[in-house]
Amino acid sequence: MLHHLPVPRRLQGRPARLLRRWLALSLLLSGLITLFLPASARGTPGTATVVSARDLPAGSVLRAEDVSLVDLPDDVRPQGATGLPSSVEGRMLVGAARAGEPLTDVRLLDAGIPGSGDPESSTVPVRLADAGVAELLRPGRRVDVVAATEAGHEASVLASAAVVAAVGDQGTRDPKASGAGSKGPLVLLSLPSAIATRVAATSLERSITVTLR
Structure with missing residues (x-):
């Protein structure tokens, strides 16, 4: 007849401690993943923003294929940005823009009648x-x-x-x-x-x- 061998006292609480540590580590990793996910993946609402679809040189007159729409969280969306591609088409860039860069009002001139559109x-x-x-x-x-x-x-x-x-x-x-x-x-x-x-x-x-x- 087999008898169960006694479990040393120092090992009796180890499985519970290991489980607690594993859960704590899982929660920590989940928090880090959530933190570094894009806002859209986290479910944070964004606002449609016009950005350059590719690298554009200074003096470019914007066409429909030069811009695209992306959702940006309000805390990173710059002032003067727009969500209407039609409002930037036909306007001129006063400086080079990288792909994905939001196009704000201070970066654009009216190509047909040169000027910034600013009353001042x-x-x-x-x-x-x-x-x-x-x-x-x-x-x-x-x-x-x-x-x-x-x-x-x-x-x-x-x-x-x-x-x-x-x-x-x-x-x-x-x-x-x-x-x-x-x-x-x-x-x-x-x-x-x-x-x-x-x-x-x-x-x-x-x-x-x-x-x-």
Whole structure:
């Protein structure tokens, strides 16, 4: 007849302790997985947001295939974002955008009528003193506007971080003109309205150039 061998006292409570530890570890792992899951997978409600569908260069005029919709949680959705793809189509990017980047109002210009759409912003046409500088500009580029040195005036910065909204046809340049001092095509610059007025007035009296950022 077989007899059960006595279980040592130090082993009697081990299965229960192991079970408790296993449950605690499972709960910890579940919490970590939930924490790092996307908001949509966690069931957190999101808001439809227009993002770039691919990498886009500065100056791109947005088409339907350039954007897509994703749901973003409100705590990470930037201000000025939109959920209407039609509201960004036909508008111009003032800077490069990575694939999946939300497209906010401050990143867009109206391509047909250059300007930011901001009532406190204006677009100023200027003709740069050096045609060669204008040839380096592209829509979306940021520049500093400088009034050149002239009799009785020292060079001065009229505006910082102006956005190039558009550059006139390079073919309008006088083919007989060459080198520094030859007038280039009109360049449209988007600026705060108060500064835009100053730039427009100064451009009538002094030569204007820009420095690239």
